Structures are given as structure tokens and as C-alpha cells.
Amino acid sequence: MFDEIDHLNEFSTEEFRDKIGTVDEHGKRKWVYAYKPKGKFYTIRTVLSLFYFVIFFGLPFIEIGGRPLFLFNIPQAKFILFGKVFWPQDFFIFGLTMVTFVFFIILFTAAFGRLFCGWACPQTNFMEMMFRKIEYWILGDASAQKQLARSPWNGNKIFRYSLKHVLFYTLSFIIANFFLAYIIGIKELEKIITEPVTEHIVGFSSLLIFSGVFYGVYAFFREQACIVVCPYGRLQSVLLDRNSMIVAYDYKRGEPRGNEKKKQAEGIKGGDCIDCYQCVRVCPTGIDIRNGIQMECVGCTACIDACDSIMTKINKPKGLIRYASENSIESGEKLKYTTRMKLYTLLLFVVVSLLSALLITRKDIDATVMRTPGIMYQERGTDSISNLYNLKAVNKTLEDVPLTIKLEGVNGRIETVGNPYINVVKEGQGSGSFFIVLPKSIIKERSTHIVLGLYQGDKKIASAKTNFLGPIPSSE
Numbered sequence: 001m002f003d004e005i006d007h008l009n010e011f012s013t014e015e016f017r018d019k020i021g022t023v024d025e026h027g028k029r030k031w032v033y034a035y036k037p038k039g040k041f042y043t044i045r046t047v048l049s050l051f052y053f054v055i056f057f058g059l060p061f062i063e064i065g066g067r068p069l070f071l072f073n074i075p076q077a078k079f080i081l082f083g084k085v086f087w088p089q090d091f092f093i094f095g096l097t098m099v100t101f102v103f104f105i106i107l108f109t110a111a112f113g114r115l116f117c118g119w120a121c122p123q124t125n126f127m128e129m130m131f132r133k134i135e136y137w138i139l140g141d142a143s144a145q146k147q148l149a150r151s152p153w154n155g156n157k158i159f160r161y162s163l164k165h166v167l168f169y170t171l172s173f174i175i176a177n178f179f180l181a182y183i184i185g186i187k188e189l190e191k192i193i194t195e196p197v198t199e200h201i202v203g204f205s206s207l208l209i210f211s212g213v214f215y216g217v218y219a220f221f222r223e224q225a226c227i228v229v230c231p232y233g234r235l236q237s238v239l240l241d242r243n244s245m246i247v248a249y250d251y252k253r254g255e256p257r258g259n260e261k262k263k264q265a266e267g268i269k270g271g272d273c274i275d276c277y278q279c280v281r282v283c284p285t286g287i288d289i290r291n292g293i294q295m296e297c298v299g300c301t302a303c304i305d306a307c308d309s310i311m312t313k314i315n316k317p318k319g320l321i322r323y324a325s326e327n328s329i330e331s332g333e334k335l336k337y338t339t340r341m342k343l344y345t346l347l348l349f350v351v352v353s354l355l356s357a358l359l360i361t362r363k364d365i366d367a368t369v370m371r372t373p374g375i376m377y378q379e380r381g382t383d384s385i386s387n388l389y390n391l392k393a394v395n396k397t398l399e400d401v402p403l404t405i406k407l408e409g410v411n412g413r414i415e416t417v418g419n420p421y422i423n424v425v426k427e428g429q430g431s432g433s434f435f436i437v438l439p440k441s442i443i444k445e446r447s448t449h450i451v452l453g454l455y456q457g458d459k460k461i462a463s464a465k466t467n468f469l470g471p472i473p474s475s476e
């Protein structure tokens with residue numbers, strides 16, 4: 001279907017930057033047959049990926065006070081973070097959370113390069129630690145995969161390819177289920193699974209669409225998701241600097257590269273790189289890290305493992321490819337905490353403080369009280385004045401709240417229209433109208449500031465401010 005990638009192609013100087021390693025000169029995709037890495041980093045990544053999968057598949061089941069720990073219900077504009085519900089009214093907090101996240105990403109990337117891509121990104125974890133491992137298990141290592149791809153269609157090839165794609169789709173379907181659980185919650189997902197499909201046409205269609213997308217990505221699109229789609233990957237060139245920690249080839253130590261015996265025969269004092277291409281063969285994005293930092297590198301560390309094993313075999317110190325900054329390789333400088341990083345840290349600190357303050361002061365009930373428009377004050381007998389108000393409240397808790405309103409710090413009374421309280425349904429909204437009645441004797445101005453206490457039983461849960469209009473006192 002695709003031409004395989006020719007890992008042994010040679011690029012001169014910076015020419016490799018003019019094209020993507022996985023696309024040939026005719027614009028045709030070159031399939032990457034990445035060899036299975038073996039080594040310290042691969043083992044650690046495998047173990048960590050198990051924790052990762054446990055967290056990914058386990059989080060939707062965790063609830064706090066009857067709510068999911070996380071929910072990103074975009075269609076209903078309802079978000080739950082650590083069990084706290086955020087509504088469109090909390091847009092400011094949500095926006096600030098996003099800003100904090102962006103600052104964190106910038107700071108993290110400036111300091112640690114693409115550490116996230118290699119170790120924490122769902123795409124890399126699922127692709128390298130789940131789907132590719134299944135592929136190795138069914139089709140064999142890269143050389144066996146190439147051989148099978150070139151071989152004519154026969155029973156063995158059909159069986160292996162079918163098994164691979166059936167497993168890939170099944171896994172994609174499972175992942176899609178959990179992905180949907182993060183959007184609608186595990187209980188809603190249960191309903192889609194257990195109740196007739198006809199009652200959940202939208203939910204079931206979403207499941208099939210997500211499954212199709214995941215299957216397409218992991219079976220066919222693969223590394224292209226990181227290279228041509230991921231916005232984070234595209235931002236690397238502006239976020240990284242020469243002090244960022246990246247997976248880097250130590251060209252000072254490695255060059256001039258080449259076969260050891262050949263170098264000796266030619267009397268060349270060679271570098272440690274023996275040009276064995278093992279680092280290139282294991283690369284899942286099909287690049288040669290020896291060309292320098294490249295947008296396609298997802299920091300998966302496979303090339304570090306591959307090169308370390310070669311260095312061990314030829315009795316040279318490990319770390320020809322390692323985590324390092326460009327400056328540290330060029331001048332031997334240690335990783336530095338640069339001015340740019342300090343500035344990002346300061347900004348991050350400011351937005352985190354702001355966000356924390358907003359979260360701490362955030363109330364479970366948000367209420368707004370407004371005088372009913374178009375209605376003037378009313379005379380109540382000879383000694384009192386009343387104003388009509390509307391109250392709208394959002395209840396972010398899991399129980400209905402019967403709101404009673406009290407005047408704070410002023411003599412007078414509240415008369416609710418209809419019920420003696422305003423019922424605000426759980427995770428919903430409520431509204432009602434009421435009069436504030438004040439004795440004329442305390443009205444000293446045309447407009448008097450009033451503070452209202454909103455109570456659930458005896459417990460004050462919020463307060464609201466409003467104005468009370470009265471006649472202009474005769475002394476004015």
C-alpha cells in the first residue's frame with residue numbers, strides 16, 4: 001500500500017529539513033517499519049505506560065460525592081474538574097485554567113523539550129505501547145513486517161493482517177468507549193451499552209465515529225498525527241531554545257562517523273558513531289536524529305536505547321545519543337535555568353495564584369438580583385415603600401436548594417411572590433420574584449444600597465447586592 005521508508009537514505013547538510021522523512025519526492029507516503037527498541041528507557045516507558053493505561057481506563061469510574069472526578073461535557077457546556085462542576089457562568093475560571101495550562105506547557109517545553117510527547121501523550125502511549133506491540137506480536141519485528149508486506153497474498157498473510165486489524169478495531173472501540181465516558185460520564189455510557197440502540201442513536205453514532213477515527217489513526221495515520229496534525233508538535237520550533245532538554249546526538253563525540261575498521265584503514269581519527277543506523281531503524285517517525293533537532297522527533301528515546309546498546313557492544317561509553325541541550329553538547333555547559341524560563345515561571349505563578357483565589361472564593365450558588373425593569377416603587381400604606389425584584393440563581397450542587405431571602409443590616413421585610421422560597425434545582429437554575437418593603441423613615445436617598453442574604457434553612461450560602469428606589473426625601 002505504501003512504499004517503505006528507506007532508512008539508509010542520506011541527506012546532505014540541512015537538505016533533510018526541506019522534506020518530511022515519511023513522504024517521498026512524489027508526495028507519496030513512506031511506511032515506517034520501526035524496529036522494536038530494547039533497553040533501559042524502553043523498559044521504563046513500558047512500565048509507566050501500564051500505569052498510564054490504568055489511569056486512563058480507571059478515571060471515568062472514580063466519583064467524588066456522586067460526581068465523576070473529571071467530565072468534559074462539551075455539548076452541554078458542563079465541565080467537572082476534581083469533582084467540582086463548572087458551568088458557562090464559570091467561563092472566567094475555565095478561561096484562566098486554559099491560560100494556566102498554556103503557560104505551563106510553554107514553561108515545560110522550554111525546559112524539558114518534548115518530554116510530554118514521548119512519555120505522557122496519549123497518541124504516543126497508545127501507538128507505541130499498545131498498538132505497535134500488538135503489531136510486533138502478530139507480524140513480527142520490522143524486518144518480518146517488511147517481508148510480509150512484500151510477499152504475495154496467501155493464507156498466512158491474510159490471517160495475520162486480518163487478526164491485526166480486528167484487534168486494532170476492537171481496541172479502538174474500547175478506547176472510544178472510555179473517551180466518550182470522559183464526555184458524557186460512565187453512567188450515561190452504561191445506558192448506551194445496555195439499553196436499545198434506538199434510544200441512543202446519537203451516543204451510539206458517536207461511539208462508532210470515535211472508534212473509526214482511533215482505528216484510522218493507529219492503523220494507518222500513525223506518526224503523521226504527530227508530524228502534520230498535532231499543534232503542540234508544530235509549536236516546538238518557537239518554544240524550544242538552545243538550552244531546552246531534548247533527545248540529542250552528541251556530534252562532538254560522534255563525528256566523523258563511519259565504520260571503525262574503515263576509519264582505521266584510512267588513518268582517520270574517527271568519532272564514536274559507527275554509522276550503524278540502529279538509531280534510525282528504531283525511530284517511529286522515520287528520522288535520523290544525527291541530523292540535529294527536528295520537528296518530527298517525539299522524544300520517544302528509542303534511539304537512545306538503540307545507540308546505548310551499540311556503544312556497549314563496541315566498548316564505548318553510553319550516551320552518544322542522550323537527553324541534553326544543544327548548548328550542553330556544543331560547549332559542555334550544564335542544563336541552565338534561563339531568563340526566559342524564569343519569566344515564564346513568574347507568569348505561571350501569577351496565573352496559578354489568580355486561579356487558586358478564584359477557585360477558593362467560588363460559590364456553590366451563584367445568584368443575581370435585579371429590580372424588575374419598567375416598574376417604579378410602590379407606596380405601601382402611609383409609612384412604607386416597596387420595590388419588585390427578580391432573582392436568578394445557578395445551583396452547582398447535587399441537591400435542590402430552597403432559597404430564602406433575608407435583608408442584611410436594614411429594617412424591612414421580604415415578600416416573595418408565590419412560594420415562601422425560591423427552589424433552585426440541583427445542577428440547574430431557578431428564578432423567582434419578591435418585594436423588598438422598607439419603612440419610609442429609613443429612606444434617605446433616591447437610591448439605597450441593599451444587601452440580601454440568601455439562605456438554605458438557617459445556613460447562609462450566598463449574598464447579593466441591589467438598589468432600592470424610593471421617593472426623593474423632602475429635605476433634598
Ligand code: SF4
Nearest residue numbers: 283297298300301303
Ligand atoms: S529521533 Fe529518537 S527520540 Fe526522536 S522520535 Fe526518533 S527515535 Fe524517538
Ligand code: SF4
Nearest residue numbers: 273274276277279307
Ligand atoms: S546508533 Fe549510535 S553509533 Fe549507530 S548510527 Fe546511531 S548514533 Fe551512530
